[in-house]
Amino acid sequence: MTPPLLQVEHLSKAYGGVHAVRDVSFSLEAGELLAMIGPNGAGKSTCFNMLNGQIWPDSGSVRIAGRDTAGLTPREVWRLGVGRTFQITATFPSMTVRENVQLALLSHEGRLWRLFGYAAADMRGEAERLCALVGMDRALDRPCAELAYGDLKRLELAVALANAPKLLLMDEPTAGMAPADRVAMMRVAAEIAAEQRIGILFTEHDMDVVFEHASRIIVLDRGRIIAAGSPAAIRDDPAVKATYLGEGLTFSAAEATHA
Numbered sequence: 001m002t003p004p005l006l007q008v009e010h011l012s013k014a015y016g017g018v019h020a021v022r023d024v025s026f027s028l029e030a031g032e033l034l035a036m037i038g039p040n041g042a043g044k045s046t047c048f049n050m051l052n053g054q055i056w057p058d059s060g061s062v063r064i065a066g067r068d069t070a071g072l073t074p075r076e077v078w079r080l081g082v083g084r085t086f087q088i089t090a091t092f093p094s095m096t097v098r099e100n101v102q103l104a105l106l107s108h109e110g111r112l113w114r115l116f117g118y119a120a121a122d123m124r125g126e127a128e129r130l131c132a133l134v135g136m137d138r139a140l141d142r143p144c145a146e147l148a149y150g151d152l153k154r155l156e157l158a159v160a161l162a163n164a165p166k167l168l169l170m171d172e173p174t175a176g177m178a179p180a181d182r183v184a185m186m187r188v189a190a191e192i193a194a195e196q197r198i199g200i201l202f203t204e205h206d207m208d209v210v211f212e213h214a215s216r217i218i219v220l221d222r223g224r225i226i227a228a229g230s231p232a233a234i235r236d237d238p239a240v241k242a243t244y245l246g247e248g249l250t251f252s253a254a255e256a257t258h259a
């Protein structure tokens, strides 16, 4: 039997007396868009940091396509096909959209030293394909410094895709975006996940985005998974409602969408 793309078992991490992540287990298949939600301090970032090798767990395991990542550095985990996008975008402002993606493609190929030679030209077509995939083909020659924030996030997704990830970790991909851009951004991510058979795990505070696009949702609270399941099941889960209502948040928009 083929192992899941991502298999997390009994993952735990404590900082002094704070149990940031406690006994977390879940799996993710190729093509799936899994949302990890939870209030501030629930343990989402700590989980992500353990998944890409930035921090090592106290106990538990992470397997990528069956391969245990224990003891691997972030770069080694990246080589297994785990990409990550961050809340704060990291592109080169003076370079154009196309050049940023070409650079990522060259870096993936290990050919960075040939950046200004013909190798960069080799990557032109592929860079344009990736830009089109995220809806940035209209801005190929624009310097990144001129881009609106939403477009920078799309570009960041293209840069992450240049590394041909099997699993993409997206840390609040829509943070700082206008509501319409948020939904559009995740629609693009969902289409890419399905078409390219990439597994995407994302954290998100905007419940409209989560309920509209996630195939499944896991809910963390104080380091533990308190619920996991389909968007409909999570919306009706009493423990989830209690956690979020405690924060003054409601699922009203999501209820309207799915009613």
Ligand SMILES: Nc1ncnc2c1ncn2[C@@H]1O[C@H](COP(=O)(O)OP(=O)(O)OP(=O)(O)O)[C@@H](O)[C@H]1O
Pocket: 015, 018, 019, 020, 021, 038, 039, 040, 041, 042, 043, 044, 045, 046, 047
């Ligand atoms: N390096 C650290 N040292 C000490 N405590 C930490 C460290 N990193 C995280 N924590 C604590 O672990 C808990 C989980 O934090 P984490 O950042 O993983 O939550 P989060 O769900 O990502 O929150 P947010 O939504 O605010 O980003 C919090 O109580 C936090 O204060």
